[in-house]
Amino acid sequence: MRQTELAMTATTINDAEIAKFTAMAEEWWDPKGKFKPLHKFNPVRLGYIREHLLSHFGRDGSDMRPLEGLEILDVGCGGGLLCEPLARLGATVTGIDAAERNIAIARLHAEKTGLDIAYSATTSEALAATGKQFDMVLNMEVVEHVDNVPLYMKSCADLVKPGGLTLTATLNRTLRAKMFAVMAAEHVLRWLPVGTHDWNKFLTPDEIKTLLTRNGLVVTGETGVVFHPLADEWRPSRDMGINYMIMAKRPGA
Template sequence: MERNNLAFYDQQASQWWNETATIFPLSKLNPLRFQYFDRFIPNWRGLKVLDVGCGGGYTCEFLAQRGARVTGIDPSAACIEVATDHAEEMGLTINYHVGVGEILPFACDLFDVVVCVDVLEHVQSVAATVTEIGRVIQPGGLFCFDTINRTWQSRWLMIWLLEDVLRQIPRGIHNWHQFVPPKELHQLLTQAEFSQVTLQGFDLFGRTPLAQITHLIHYLRTGEFQIQFDNHTGVMYIGTARMS
């Protein structure tokens, strides 16, 4: 079975904003992850923000509704088409592009903030993507991200349980070998001249297998995630870095 099969996003594009679609639960993560990012940026109004790996536009629209001047980029032309159409329907001005994180078609020092959520575990080169993000952020600008750690816990939860057993995530969407350990990402950020790196656990499912199953049962019953930020980075983690 192919792993890191990103064709899923093309296949889901037409249903991206359908509340019954497989992809739609991702839209519910933005209010949660921005509880963390808002600690560093309490007011997004007027900021020039790039969303790398924007898909059909969940995070772009979330930020545009908060007054940011948003640009989104994604390798899926189908997702970008849907994102563009939906933004127009919502009366939102968002600048969308087809492209990849490793080669961003933007000038240096252009953005106040770059957001890259649920994406670094899918790119072909994390190092190249982080370097490009650093290039397009102006000095003093902020990089906001979350991703998945490469541990036995993430393999058990994200792939075996959520993909293979419960089928809450499409099978093949993740490649465990492309998950990104926090130490590795911290090193890449430093090499790309970022500083003031923060990292915390983005704990959607609890720390232990029993807690994770309990959280999943709650989600399956209610459709709501239970979130806490802590020092447990064994599965998902979230962070920021400041461009020097």
């Protein structure tokens, strides 16, 4: 049975996944450590987020703080690798993560850099239950690590304000993704610790789109992301066969 067909349960927490990332928490801000791939990945995903926020909310990209006044939520924020640059762009940022150690690391780093970011060790479904909503909800490389994907995606959608955006980034369930994102990245290149990903939990773009539209959102953009070894950087691409991102909005004001 596919993830999109699973029945609702009370939580999205996968204890094994939480333990896995808690064990690596001390390395979040080490660009040469276990989270090196995310540090490499950050520029392309941050650029995509910024571009769509500027366009959607009619902001001037030449301003020093073009995202001033926008409330952004990063679900599964880890050590805050996306929260901090978004806060520097002027956004009011909230970061949540089910792993308390991740939140502790994120808070400490934000304090050291003088950034005011609201961090909380909680889940998307718990936050959604409070009725809080945001101008943008980020769901970045998280959906493949949770239990009960339908509940998780619903809670993320519920957190989007009318007229707001949400971005989902994840890995496609293809043989190429299994070869490169799991076998090569974990076992050959050692970019990631062995066991970081379970290919069976990857979702296809169509499955993500179904979950987004089921929860009242409208897909507005999509892109693949590919690694260019000669340039040593990730770039947007039409190829969504491995890594991809899907943008959606909630209709309304």
